[in-house]
Amino acid sequence: MLGDGILKGLVETARNFAGSYVSKERMTTVEYPEERLPLPEAARNFPFLVYDGDDWEKGLRCVACQICEKECPPKCIYIEKSKDKKPDYVGKPQIYPAKFDIDISVCMSCQICVEVCPFEAIKMNTEFELATDDRFAGLLLDRKQLSRSNEYYHQIHPTEASEVDARLAEEKAKVEAKAKAAAEAAAAKAAAAPAVGSPATPAAKPAAPVEAKPAPAAIAAEVAKAPVAATAPAAPKPLPGTGSDGTAPMSAEDKKAAETPAKPDEGEPKAQGEPKE
Amino acid sequence: MSASSIKTEKLAGWNRPPVIESDGEGELLEVAMGPHHPSTHGVFRMDVVLDGERVIKLKPVFGYLHRNHEQLGERQSYLASMPYTDRLDYFCSLTNNWAYALAVEKLVGQAVPERAEYLRVILAELTRIQNHASTIGFLLQEMGASGTPLMYAFREREKILDLFESLTGSRMMCNYMRFGGCRVDASPAWIEATRKVVSGLNSFVDEFENFLMTNEILMARCQGIGVLKPDLAVNAGISGPMLRATGVNYDIRKVDHYGIYDRFKFRVPLGDHGDIYDRYMVRMLEMRESISILNQALKDVPAGPVMDPKAKIRNFRPKAGESYGRIEAPKGELGFYLISDGSPNPYRYRVRPPSLINLTVLEDMCLGSNVADVVLIFGSVDIVLGEVDR
Numbered sequence: 114m115l116g117d118g119i120l121k122g123l124v125e126t127a128r129n130f131a132g133s134y135v136s137k138e139r140m141t142t143v144e145y146p147e148e149r150l151p152l153p154e155a156a157r158n159f160p161f162l163v164y165d166g167d168d169w170e171k172g173l174r175c176v177a178c179q180i181c182e183k184e185c186p187p188k189c190i191y192i193e194k195s196k197d198k199k200p201d202y203v204g205k206p207q208i209y210p211a212k213f214d215i216d217i218s219v220c221m222s223c224q225i226c227v228e229v230c231p232f233e234a235i236k237m238n239t240e241f242e243l244a245t246d247d248r249f250a251g252l253l254l255d256r257k258q259l260s261r262s263n264e265y266y267h268q269i270h271p272t273e274a275s276e277v278d279a280r281l282a283e284e285k286a287k288v289e290a291k292a293k294a295a296a297e298a299a300a301a302k303a304a305a306a307p308a309v310g311s312p313a314t315p316a317a318k319p320a321a322p323v324e325a326k327p328a329p330a331a332i333a334a335e336v337a338k339a340p341v342a343a344t345a346p347a348a349p350k351p352l353p354g355t356g357s358d359g360t361a362p363m364s365a366e367d368k369k370a371a372e373t374p375a376k377p378d379e380g381e382p383k384a385q386g387e388p389k390e
Numbered sequence: 391m392s393a394s395s396i397k398t399e400k401l402a403g404w405n406r407p408p409v410i411e412s413d414g415e416g417e418l419l420e421v422a423m424g425p426h427h428p429s430t431h432g433v434f435r436m437d438v439v440l441d442g443e444r445v446i447k448l449k450p451v452f453g454y455l456h457r458n459h460e461q462l463g464e465r466q467s468y469l470a471s472m473p474y475t476d477r478l479d480y481f482c483s484l485t486n487n488w489a490y491a492l493a494v495e496k497l498v499g500q501a502v503p504e505r506a507e508y509l510r511v512i513l514a515e516l517t518r519i520q521n522h523a524s525t526i527g528f529l530l531q532e533m534g535a536s537g538t539p540l541m542y543a544f545r546e547r548e549k550i551l552d553l554f555e556s557l558t559g560s561r562m563m564c565n566y567m568r569f570g571g572c573r574v575d576a577s578p579a580w581i582e583a584t585r586k587v588v589s590g591l592n593s594f595v596d597e598f599e600n601f602l603m604t605n606e607i608l609m610a611r612c613q614g615i616g617v618l619k620p621d622l623a624v625n626a627g628i629s630g631p632m633l634r635a636t637g638v639n640y641d642i643r644k645v646d647h648y649g650i651y652d653r654f655k656f657r658v659p660l661g662d663h664g665d666i667y668d669r670y671m672v673r674m675l676e677m678r679e680s681i682s683i684l685n686q687a688l689k690d691v692p693a694g695p696v697m698d699p700k701a702k703i704r705n706f707r708p709k710a711g712e713s714y715g716r717i718e719a720p721k722g723e724l725g726f727y728l729i730s731d732g733s734p735n736p737y738r739y740r741v742r743p744p745s746l747i748n749l750t751v752l753e754d755m756c757l758g759s760n761v762a763d764v765v766l767i768f769g770s771v772d773i774v775l776g777e778v779d780r
Binding site: 141154 | 469470545558560563565574606607
């Protein structure tokens, strides 16, 4: 019969219309500014820089390796390396970005910077209400505007963030274990000739146990140049996740470790290393 | 068959455009439809010569959305082109990703883990469903069914886009596939959510079919309009639902068995007349087949890695060579042709966009029909200007 098809369609429309009053499934819109849908955990918008601790400038994980700048498809990241160094999360002195700008009017949220970053320093933010009336300066974010705390990262991507934390802790433990082994070896050597080192120890407190080998006068200069890598984490705080495997081999060297004056300074490896001059 | 006969045969197919004479009464009117025309799905112009209501000449003009896609691909590393492929056909970013990944994987001989293959099939079929649903929605919208069918289609599409977002982080610009797998793994919760959405899709297609398939007005406007002959379609290189609507059985999923499509049972819907209605119906039936593929794929997604551990993300330098990777994208055959000279960026990067090539027969389909039908015929081609202009 002519008109059958139209009637069939109208029945469908009526079902949808009536259904929208009873079924949540058919009522799909929300009244946006008042009502918001929760973002999925994987949501991404523009990148941000993660920092540890409270001070964004000190805790920035980025070491200005410029890999993201190079790999960024639309080339919206601008990095300038610093002249000096600051310790990273394992206490190793690293260059930091003196300038780190992202032009989010160019950025296309592809997440490639996050993928290629070897330091877990850049992650994707989920903020999306970024409208501004200044389309040039307002959308060129500098490193201060880009930096967000690790807690914030945990807030927006909980699963991913805890994975990253676990990975970083593991790496840190590895570095510390290595440094400890090196320190022990050095300490063992130093112990072989303790007489030479003894006058120098009060002068060069933090680096003494490891750097005991070179002539005492040179020690201060050596420390200033900041090869903190070996010294800073020499006496690590055992991390909760990784246990204190280091202690077993150490027991043999306990007495030597005890006689070194390094211990009191090493409480917090990160806070300790200030290699600037 | 001698060379000359091949030539004439080819010419027979290409005997175009069929000249339509004006009836000699009144003047001819030249109209530029577009570039900003609501029915053009973007910025596209049709220079139409009209005799009264009849179209006697039509010239498609495109390039308004040209973004240098291929040149960008040649200037950048292989990985950096991946997010740009999202922006080709922005309705189906995941199939674009797959085609490009396939081309690069062919170039370097990269294997893809089993789980990643399954995820790719699932995502590609979801993409196909949402693309076809919204295409049909737009087509009906242009026909005058203003809003309602499009909104029904978008309601369903939104569910699929939510899945994309929760897996890949973005609704449309997914940037998900990598050379040798996929970027992130799908959680069991995601697979469960996908199963739930897929189980609801059948009733959506039912509803959509009841809604307008037998509608008399729709049939009057679609049947016998914009007919494309199979020989012209083959000669012009048409692919996808447009080709199958003419009755040519050619589906790259069946022909190439790329990925793991040989493991799934599905049929290839074929049309008979090659008119708008057939194109509409082929898409409708393809959604059904996609649902059946999804059901098979979701039944047993194997465990394992989603990324080949040997695959490289950075410092990716394929050996010198060339490759062509193609897939059955929702709009037709999407291919990427790459030539590598051993440097980190391709020497040549070429896209075979189904939208553009399907558009080449627009004039042949439109000649002799009314202006109002031109909009419909154009809508039934299913193009995205991002892919046409690149």
